[in-house]
Amino acid sequence: MAHLNKTRFAHRHLLDIARLNAAEITLLLDVADGYADKSRARDKKLSLLHGRTQINLFFENSTRTLTSFELAGKRLGADVINMSVGSSSVKKGETLIDTAMTLNAMHPDVLVIRHSDSGAPHLLSQKVDCAVINAGDGSHEHPTQALLDAQTIRNRKGRLQGLIVAICGDILHSRVARSNIALLNIMGARVRVVGPTTLIPSNAKMLGVEVYHSMHEGLKDADIVMMLRLQTERMQGAFVPSVREYFHFFGLDQKKLAVAKPDALIMHPGPMNRGVEIDSEIADDLNISAISEQVEMGVAVRMACLDLLTRGDAE
C-alpha cells in the first residue's frame, strides 16, 4: 500500500480516458480505494494538499460534480474556489482563454473545468501552467465519472475484465458513455450499447462496442446495466417520438431486466428521469443499492485524481 503513495502518474493533466492505459487506470482506482476508506472515518481531513489552490471552473450547471470536486479538494486540505459562468466575466464576453490566463496568473495548482464544447479543457491545458482535470466537455468525455463507475463495479464484482456491460440510452450525445466505453475496453470488459438508431452514432462499432437496438437482445446475460439519462430536448419528436414510446422500448423495467444475469448491477450516473429511461420501482431500488455508492466513490476517485496530478509538484 505504501508504494501507492510514491508512484508517479505519467500524465500532466486528466483530459480523457482514451489516452490512459490499464496500469494507469488501476493506479487511480487503487489510490481511490484508500481515500474511500478514509472518507468513512470520523476525521476526514488530510493535509496532502495543504497550501495548494484548486479552482473549479464550471461553464455548465452542475451540482453533483461540482460539490464532489469541492469536497474532494477540501478533504485533502486544499483551498478550493468554485467559479460558475454566471458569476464570472465570461458572461461579459471574456473569452475562454482570457479567463484561463487571468486565473493562471493567480497560480492555482489544479484547474477543474467543465464546458459545453468538446475539447475546451484540451485548449485550456495548453495555456495554463497547472494541472487540468476535465470535469466533462461537450459530448466528448467525463473521465472522473467513468473512473467512479469503474470503482463501483470493481467493488461489487471484484474485477472489470470479461464483464458484459450494457450501456443504454442516448449514446450519441453522452460524454459519460464515451468515457465509460473507453475505460471498460482498456480494462478488458465487453461493452454493448443499446438504444434507438437515432441516438447511437452510425459508426458506433468503431468505438469498440457491440450495437443493439433491442433491450431484450442487448441486456441478455449482462453483468452490468448502465442507464443513461434521456434529455428533454431529445424527447420532443426529434430523436424519439414520445416519452411513452421510448419507455416502452428502451426504458428499464423488471421485464427487460429479466434477461440480464440474476445478480446484474444496475447503474445510473444521475439524475434519473423516472418513467423515461427507468421505471420508478427500479429507481427506488437503485437509490438504495448503487447510486449512493457511485456518489461515494465519486469523492474518493476525485481525491485520487487531485492527489496523483499534483505529486510531481512537490519536487
Added chain:
Amino acid sequence: MTSPVHALLNARLLDPATKTDTVGGLLIKDGQILDWGTHIKADAIPDGASSEDCRGHCLSPGLVDAHAYLCEPGKGHRETMATAGLAAAAGGVTTINAFPATEPVIDDPSLVDYVSRRARATCSVNVCITGALSKGLNGTEMAELGLLAEAGVVAFSDGQKAIGDINLMRRVLAYSTMFDLPIIVHAEEPNLAGSGVMTGGRTATFMGLKSIPSCAEAIMVERDIRLTAMTGARWHAAHLSTADALNSIRRAKSEQIQVTAGTAPHYHALNDMEVGEYRTFARVSPPLREESDRMAVVEALKDGTIDVISSQHLPQSADSKRLPFAQAKPGVVGLETLLPVSLRLYHNQELGLLDLLHTMTVAPAKLLGLNAGRLEKGNAADLCLFDLEKPWKVDGTLLKSKSKNTAFDGHLLQGRVLKTFVRGTPVFEV
C-alpha cells in the same frame, strides 16, 4: 360432415408468382385454396362439390392495392370502408392498404385498432393499414413508429404530403429501420411545388395555371435515395410520374440501394392534355405530366424500374371538385378502374399479362409483407375473375364508391371484372 368444396372450372389461370398462364381450375374449401392447376377439371373434382364454369375467362389472385384513402374515420361523406369495399370488389381488389389521412390521423395505436375492427365489421375486402410518419401528418415531429408497428401497421407514410425537413426525414428513416417496415413517400419537394396545380409545361402556360416544375419529383427522389443509402431504411416512392425521377430510381437500384417505386393508372394512361377544359377530375397530385413523361412511365413499367401499380384512390366530394381548377382538391377514385385501365398496357402490347398482374399482386404484397397476391394451396381464396376483352365505357355515376371523381369518366376500356372472391366468398358479381 365436411364443408363443401367449390370448383372454378375452365378458367385461364394466371399466377404471376409462379409465372403460370394456363387453362385449368381451382378448388375452394373453407375459404382457402384447396388446389389449383391444369389437373382440376370437371371430371376430376371431389364428390359433392359445387362448380361453376369460368368460360375461359381469366382467374388471377385478387389484387392488392397498395395505396388507397378510405376516408373513415372523419370523412365519411366522401367514402366509408363499406363503400370502398364495394368499389374494390367491383375492381377485383381483395386487399386494400388504407392510408392514414383520416380524421383523426392514424398516428396512434388506438386508431389502428379502430380501423382494423371497423374494416372487419363493414368492409367486404381485406384491409391493411399504413401508419403516419409524422404526428398528425404535420411533417415536424416523428410519429410513434414503434407503437404503430406493434399495433400492426404494414408501412409508414404521410400520404399526399412530403416531409420537407431533411433532418426529420433522416431521423425517421434511421428510426424506422428498427421495425423493418417500408416508408412510402409522396416524392415532391414541397417548397418547389408550392401552390402549383399543373405540371410545368405548355399546357399549364396556355391555361394560365400555376405550375409545379417536374424536377420537384426528381429532387425529392434524389434526396431520399441518399438518405436511404445512409440509413439502410426501406423506401418506396408512392407514385412516380416523371422520366427524371425514374432515371434516379434506375440508378439507385443498380447500386443496390433499397428503394422501390410505384405509379398509378392515371400516370401511365393519361397526360396533361386530359385536363382539357379545366376538368377537375384530372386534378391529381403529383399532376398529370406531359406525354414524354407518360411514355417514360410505361418504359419504366416494362423494364421493372417501377415495381407496383396502385390506385391512389382518393375520393373527393362533388363540392370539392365543382370549383375552378386551382381551388378544386386533387384526387381521383381508382379502386374500380385499377385493373381495367392498366389492362391498356397489355392490349397495347407494352406489357405481358403476367408481368402486368405482377405489379398489382406479388409486388405490392411483397412491399407490405402480406401473404397475398398469389395462387397457393392453403392461402385464402382471394380471387379475381375477369373478362380480358370485354369493352365497356366508364360511367362515373355508376361507380360503387361514394364519390364519383374518376379521371376516366367516359373513357372506353377493354377488360372487366366478372366476379371477385374474398376468403372463398363472392363479394362481387357483374
